[in-house]
Structures are given as C-alpha cells and as structure tokens.
Amino acid sequence: MRRHLAALASWETSAVYIDLMAKFVALLRAINVGGAGIISMSDLRDLCDTAGFRQVRTYIQSGNIVFTSSLSEENIKDKLDRALAAKLGKPVGVLLRSGAELDAVLCGNPFASAAPNRVIVLFLDEAPPKTALAKLRIPGREEVILRGREVFIHYPDGQGRSKLKLSFAKDGTGRNLNTIAKLATMARELE
Numbered sequence: 001m002r003r004h005l006a007a008l009a010s011w012e013t014s015a016v017y018i019d020l021m022a023k024f025v026a027l028l029r030a031i032n033v034g035g036a037g038i039i040s041m042s043d044l045r046d047l048c049d050t051a052g053f054r055q056v057r058t059y060i061q062s063g064n065i066v067f068t069s070s071l072s073e074e075n076i077k078d079k080l081d082r083a084l085a086a087k088l089g090k091p092v093g094v095l096l097r098s099g100a101e102l103d104a105v106l107c108g109n110p111f112a113s114a115a116p117n118r119v120i121v122l123f124l125d126e127a128p129p130k131t132a133l134a135k136l137r138i139p140g141r142e143e144v145i146l147r148g149r150e151v152f153i154h155y156p157d158g159q160g161r162s163k164l165k166l167s168f169a170k171d172g173t174g175r176n177l178n179t180i181a182k183l184a185t186m187a188r189e190l191e
Contacts, residue, residue: 021054021068023187025102026080027123028063029093029173037063037088047087051079055190059182063092064175066099066186073098095123095173099187106184109177110145111154116177120159122151124172132168139163 031037031044039047041058044065048056053067053076069076077096084092097105111119127148136144142164143154151169155162166172175183 020070022070023066023068023099023190024053024073024076025097025099025183025187026063026065026067026076027095027097027173027175028065028084029095029171031061031063031092037090037092039063039084039088043087047083048080051083057186057190059186060179062179063173064179064183066183066190068190093171093173095125097123099184099190102180102184102187105150105180106177108147108150110147110152111143114154114156116181118155118158119177120153120155120174121177121180122153122166122169122172122174124149124151124169128168136166 028037031039041061044058044063045056048065048067052071053069056065056067058065071079073096077094080094080096081091084094105121109119109121128146128151130146133144133146138144140162141156142162143156144164144166145152151166151172153159153164153166153174155164
C-alpha cells in the first residue's frame with residue numbers, strides 16, 4: 001500500500017509539473033540576416049537547452065524558437081537576452097509570444113484574403129500608442145493595421161519593393177503569415 005501511495009504521489013507531482021509548462025515562441029531580431037548575428041540553429045537549440053527550456057525546436061535560419069518553460073515571460077526573455085548577448089557578443093532583440101497568442105494573431109489577421117507571404121506581422125514588446133499610425137505616410141499600396149502588440153502589414157506589391165517606414169516599430173521583428181502558421185502549429189504539437 002505504501003509503495004502504491006508513493007507512486008501515486010510521484011505521478012501527481014509529475015502531472016502538475018507538466019501542466020505548468022507553457023508553450024512559447026521566441027522571435028529573434030536580426031539573426032542570420034545580412035551576415036549579422038550569425039548562429040547555427042543547432043547552437044541556438046543548445047543555448048536554449050542550457051538555459052533550461054524544454055522541447056526546444058527551431059524553424060528556418062531566421063531565429064524562430066519554439067519551446068516549453070515554467071518560467072514567466074519576463075524571466076524567459078531575460079534569460080534569452082543574456083544568453084544570446086554572451087554567445088554573440090552583442091544584444092539581440094527577443095520578442096516572445098505564447099502558442100495561444102500566435103493562434104490569436106492568425107485568427108485576428110485583418111487581411112485574410114491576401115496571400116499569406118504578402119502579409120507581415122511586426123511583433124513588438126509593448127503596444128504602441130493608438131495614435132502611432134496617425135502620422136504614417138504610406139508610399140505605395142501597403143495597408144497597415146495595429147492590433148495590440150502586433151502590426152499587420154499587407155504588401156500587395158511585395159515587401160522588397162516597399163519604401164514603407166514604421167519608426168515606432170524599430171525594435172520589433174516581422175514574420176510572414178506562412179512562418180507564423182508553421183510556428184503556431186509547432187507550438188501546438190509540443191507535449
């Protein structure tokens with residue numbers, strides 16, 4: 001009987017621990033772009049494992065990490081900031097979202113009829129003021145919508161041709177909807 005109770009107590013503790021592990025996606029700014037902030041994805045996974053994150057996966061070479069952690073968003077961001085700065089010798093922007101937040105971004109896409117590779121979402125640490133778009137000059141056919149900590153931009157002629165400047169979002173990082181959908185799927189697949 002005692003052995004059974006000890007096994008049950010151990011199982012219950014494990015179940016609670018697993019339930020406390022939240023799913024996160026870290027979006028790194030200026031990683032492996034234009035020769036800056038070069039780090040292999042295997043080194044990035046090792047860095048995250050060493051920092052204590054679990055089930056670490058990366059997606060493409062532009063600094064997308066999916067993992068679980070029991071830490072708060074603030075503590076995760078701080079750990080990643082410090083570890084990346086130590087590894088690369090300079091600060092790296094880390095934008096963090098939960099798996100559920102990425103799902104909400106996909107559901108809240110205001111450009112649902114646009115090609116997903118023509119819609120970029122800029123992720124910010126904090127929501128800019130509601131007046132951030134008031135002075136924005138749109139040089140072409142781009143459309144911009146602000147929703148909380150995300151800025152949705154439709155580039156009908158492609159991002160590479162655009163002259164659009166978002167001064168309030170200089171510390172953010174962007175991903176197209178195809179990448180966001182893949183990261184959200186990867187987060188959902190974590191145990």
